[in-house]
């Protein structure tokens with residue numbers, strides 16, 4: 001069987017680079033053939049997998065500078081049935097790609113909001129007052145840039161090579177240790193693995209509503225590596241909480257913590273246990 005892997009497209013995105021690295025490790029470990037399926041957005045990537053139109057999806061979840069990719073958390077919560085199979089960490093170095101002769105000729109810069117945000121200091125210094133336009137991915141505008149000599153795109157060196165476009169500046173990310181964590185998701189049960197991710201809503205906004213869920217893990221010596229709140233979208237001030245635990249949900253102590261957590265939450269969704277792969 002050929003394993004289909006959905007990712008944010010078009011070709012050349014960081015998500016595609018992460019998907020390619022995952023595909024390679026899958027083929028090495030299982031001998032299975034893989035096929036990449038580019039999608040028009042991060043949410044479409046997740047919906048494609050949830051509908052069974054691809055076997056696996058690779059989506060960005062957190063950047064070391066910009067924090068959470070909130071659309072990933074919101075869509076995973078909304079879908080509810082996807083399980084995390086693996087986390088991948090990809091170093092990210094951005095290039096300014098443009099047919100322009102110099103910075104003074106650039107009148108507009110396109111990229112994914114994460115790309116624009118990760119280079120904001122550089123943009124303020126070298127391209128002040130140039131309009132920044134958000135796109136669904138870092139590569140979405142690359143096809144048009146070739147004929148528009150006054151435009152530039154923030155994307156990877158790999159993308160510049162794929163689209164055969166010149167690199168005007170590299171690296172332009174504000175912090176050298178910029179990296180993004182991706183999740184590999186599917187409809188298959190996950191785990192075992194060293195990390196577990198979950199999300200929950202609390203029954204009421206009362207004192208201690210979050211303290212109790214935190215205590216459950218503290219009492220068992222289970223470390224939390226991330227906690228993130230997102231608007232529930234039901235009413236202003238009502239939140240969902242997303243947590244990453246440094247523990248395997250298949251362990252007895254984690255099972256008992258999750259059972260206890262369920263009694264203090266309104267809805268609890270366990271997104272699975274997984275291991276971490278560093279891509280260098």
Ligand SMILES: O=C(O)C(=O)Cc1ccccc1
Pocket residue numbers: 008012013014015016060063092112114115136137138139180
């Ligand atoms: O647009 C891309 O290339 C993506 O994969 C999303 C993204 C953008 C910037 C940093 C990390 C991921």
